[in-house]
Amino acid sequence: MFRATCNTRDFKKVINATSNLVDEICFEVDENGIKASAMDPSHVALVSMEMPKDVFEEYEGDIQDIGIDLEALKKIIARGRGDEKLILDLDVEKNKLNITFKSNVTRKFSIALYDVSSSNLKVPDIEYPNSVSIKAGAFVEALKDAELVNDHITLKIDENKFVIYSKGDLNQSETVFDNSIDDDDNALADFNMGEASRSTFNLAYLKDLTKSTAAEDLLKIYLGSDMPVKIEYEVSGSKLVFLLAPRIES
Amino acid sequence: MFRATCNTRDFKKVINATSNLVDEICFEVDENGIKASAMDPSHVALVSMEMPKDVFEEYEGDIQDIGIDLEALKKIIARGRGDEKLILDLDVEKNKLNITFKSNVTRKFSIALYDVSSSNLKVPDIEYPNSVSIKAGAFVEALKDAELVNDHITLKIDENKFVIYSKGDLNQSETVFDNSIDDDDNALADFNMGEASRSTFNLAYLKDLTKSTAAEDLLKIYLGSDMPVKIEYEVSGSKLVFLLAPRIES
Amino acid sequence: MFRATCNTRDFKKVINATSNLVDEICFEVDENGIKASAMDPSHVALVSMEMPKDVFEEYEGDIQDIGIDLEALKKIIARGRGDEKLILDLDVEKNKLNITFKSNVTRKFSIALYDVSSSNLKVPDIEYPNSVSIKAGAFVEALKDAELVNDHITLKIDENKFVIYSKGDLNQSETVFDNSIDDDDNALADFNMGEASRSTFNLAYLKDLTKSTAAEDLLKIYLGSDMPVKIEYEVSGSKLVFLLAPRIES
Structure with a gap:
């Protein structure tokens, strides 16, 4: 079971930030919220996002992994207006994630799930000067x-x-x-x-x-x-962290 | 004899709507106004427009067909500002249509007529449920x-x-x-x-x-x-009708 | 010695106007200001600009020629905001022109000098009817x-x-x-x-x-x-002159 409601503007920002670096991602859902992390294809950059339960208006989530084609998701999210309500809703049977934009009109997209398993990547705990x-x-x-x-x-x-x-x-x-x-x-x-x-x-x-x-x-x-x-920043309660490897200078 | 004056904004809308589907068109002019209809090159869509005499500030028209390269007309019309007066003026001798934009500056375009004869296409009278x-x-x-x-x-x-x-x-x-x-x-x-x-x-x-x-x-x-x-809509008194054939599903 | 301070907006306009026609130019600097003139590569157009000393907030200049790749300069100038202060500063030793934009942040570019010698082109003194x-x-x-x-x-x-x-x-x-x-x-x-x-x-x-x-x-x-x-015009005290040869009609 996974169903979450939030405003479109915030979700857009989190997804866009993530999708600039990686093509697919696995949302690790549990009762506390959504997490995801991934490395870019050439393993130079790591991106990690965290949307805790309380950034959502409504939230219900059992432990599960939801593999997503970020490019497709980004295009759909781009169609939402900032003032619309966004509903994420997992259809386990059909193996799809439904994304609904709600204002005076209801617009519903269904996106097929990807077979991306959780990477369990963690942002390494480095001490910085x-x-x-x-x-x-x-x-x-x-x-x-x-x-x-x-x-x-x-x-x-x-x-x-x-x-x-x-x-x-x-x-x-x-x-x-x-x-x-x-x-x-x-x-x-x-x-x-x-x-x-x-x-x-x-x-x-x-x-x-x-x-x-x-x-x-x-x-x-x-x-x-x-x-x-x-590099860290926050978007209305969600947290984004990026790690970028240095260029080795010869 | 054909001479008509209207505001640029409205004429722009009618021409743009028409030119999205067809490349050339024949304006059927008479004392009541301008009409035109055409099918797109692959005969899937039909477009019909009607600008009755009273959408024009001034209007004089004898019965005649004016064949127009819509692409050229569209580019010229695009150069007019919404607040300018637009004058259409047929030069029968030179076989040209003059298009004049008038504000504090006078800008005049002449466009060669095409040998497009009136199609006499009619929007079929279908009963819709x-x-x-x-x-x-x-x-x-x-x-x-x-x-x-x-x-x-x-x-x-x-x-x-x-x-x-x-x-x-x-x-x-x-x-x-x-x-x-x-x-x-x-x-x-x-x-x-x-x-x-x-x-x-x-x-x-x-x-x-x-x-x-x-x-x-x-x-x-x-x-x-x-x-x-x-699909029908009106633009300040002019009427646009589009008909689009359904896709046959196998 | 050459060091001059002005507002970014004006300098941008002068440089952009010049760089549309020519790729490199030689700033002829002296105590009265900056001058430059050049012909376009096909010798059909001549551009001449004059920035007298008093269009600058501060100005110090000894007689010298500063050869500039206009394309590179234009890109740098484009990065300046209209409300920033612009400082031009010649580094004779390193053979570079420093361009500094100053607001609450200091942004400094260095651009290598070109070996363009002064053309001593003058706008010919023609009597026009x-x-x-x-x-x-x-x-x-x-x-x-x-x-x-x-x-x-x-x-x-x-x-x-x-x-x-x-x-x-x-x-x-x-x-x-x-x-x-x-x-x-x-x-x-x-x-x-x-x-x-x-x-x-x-x-x-x-x-x-x-x-x-x-x-x-x-x-x-x-x-x-x-x-x-x-064609002549002024930009906040600087003067731009263009000369364009006519097309010989056969």
């Missing part, structure tokens, strides 16, 4: 700047600064977020530095995993030298 | 939902419901407009059922023939089992 | 109308009219700006006719050199028979 909280909009803009000069970028924490830079054969780009600037409009909400660190990452992955963020979302970024970067 | 009036916006959204799962859709009338559904190999989509819901915002404005009916249609055609509708336009849809669907 | 001032928006719309029927257009001045027309094999387009119409909304701000004149130009070039104008910008157009057309 540094963390920053930053507005997603400012971070994404810095990625776009970097994109002009190369396809990988370096994240650096040093003194009171979080720096995103990129260097091409000819040109160079650098965005400096300065924690010492005391400005209401500062993109940095939090800055914790243990030791100066830097790591380099594939830019396309970083763009994918921040693509579904809203400008005002707060990203919590955990950074160390030559460690995977961990 | 059912009809509904529905907001174009809601109908078009239902088509988009259906498009996710297959390239043809089924329109169904049963009890107090108008249902649009589509079934693919894996997934399924269904939109239910329920006439028994008494809601100001109900997309159904009218519902007349004679007998339960259903027919299946090519989705691309249905999209084409509703592409130029505005969300609040009221579509009158006539439906029977394995009969062509007839 | 006619000139008109016209709103850029109306002029650009007329170009778009003309584009529907052919790839070259004719500019004509006669009596009290500035006419833009184009003739294809089948169809024809004509926009008439009538100076005798006394209308606040008249696109013509000024009309000086010495002798009736007409010249024909490549449409793609005219579109390129007016692409970066805003609808309300006033273009000063100088026209004669079979002479290059000269």
Whole structure:
């Protein structure tokens, strides 16, 4: 038995964030809510999402795995309007997940289940020397700047600064977020530095995993030298975590 | 002699609606207004338009046929701003139709006439068991939902419901407009059922023939089992009628 | 030594206007400001820009040539927000131009200098029989109308009219700006006719050199028979001049 009701806007954000990196996923359902985690096909990035029971208006769930073609689900979810009610409803007999949008009109989609078994992947518990909280909009803009000069970028924490830079054969780009600037409009909400660190990452992955963020979302970024970067954010009570392996520089 | 003045916005809507299905058309002009009808190249759909004399600010027309390359006309019409005055003016000598947009600037296009003779096609007078009036916006959204799962859709009338559904190999989509819901915002404005009916249609055609509708336009849809669907709507006094043959299901 | 500060919006407009026609340019810097001029690769059009010292908030410049890949510069400039401060700063040692956008975040780009030497091109001093001032928006719309029927257009001045027309094999387009119409909304701000004149130009070039104008910008157009057309406009104190050779009609 699995049946859950929530608003379309929130579910859309969670699914979009997940589906930018992976093609299929297994929702691990139990009485406490929905969880899922998956690695991208080339095993460079890990995405994990958690929708606890109380983000839903109504929720009933027995323990089970629901394998989903994320591409198909994403297209269906995209058809929902933000102000509609969304009902997820498992039809065990027909091996389908029903997705119903309800406003003054009822629109119902059925999607065949995939044979994806639970991966039981866990976000590894790493100790990080540094963390920053930053507005997603400012971070994404810095990625776009970097994109002009190369396809990988370096994240650096040093003194009171979080720096995103990129260097091409000819040109160079650098965005400096300065924690010492005391400005209401500062993109940095939090800055914790243990030791100066830097790591380099594939830019396309970083763009994918921040693509579904809203400008005002707060990203919590955990950074160390030559460690995977961990990026966390919340969407109305649901939790998204991404881990991206660093690029080994020769 | 043919000379007619109207507002650009309305003429645009009529021409766009027509040109989605056919490439050339013959305007049958007489003292009462302009009429035209044509079948799409594969003879699955019929489109008919009628612009009576009184939708024009000024109108003078002798009986004649004006063959038009709709693609060229559509591009020219697209250049007009909604608030401009549009003047159609036949130059019999040069065998051209002049199209003038008038605001504080005068912009004049001349378009060569085509040798398209009047088809004298008539929308056949079919008796339908059912009809509904529905907001174009809601109908078009239902088509988009259906498009996710297959390239043809089924329109169904049963009890107090108008249902649009589509079934693919894996997934399924269904939109239910329920006439028994008494809601100001109900997309159904009218519902007349004679007998339960259903027919299946090519989705691309249905999209084409509703592409130029505005969300609040009221579509009158006539439906029977394995009969062509007839869709009518009005644009500021002009009348558009579409007939689409059903898909024969094996 | 070269260092200049201005607002991003204005610099963007000047650079975009220039880069539509040429790929690289040499900024001729001196204590009075920045100048540059270049011909397009096929030597049909000449573009010249002048940013005098006082359009900058701060300005310091010794005589020197700064060769720039306009495509790269344009992409970087596009990343700036209109409300940001823009700082240009020459790094002679590294042979780079630094471009910094400053708001609450500092974003710095470095762009390698090109070996483009100053062309010392001058806009030739031609005496024109006619000139008109016209709103850029109306002029650009007329170009778009003309584009529907052919790839070259004719500019004509006669009596009290500035006419833009184009003739294809089948169809024809004509926009008439009538100076005798006394209308606040008249696109013509000024009309000086010495002798009736007409010249024909490549449409793609005219579109390129007016692409970066805003609808309300006033273009000063100088026209004669079979002479290059000269188009001038100002962007917050900077001056842009374009010269386009006429099409020789056989």
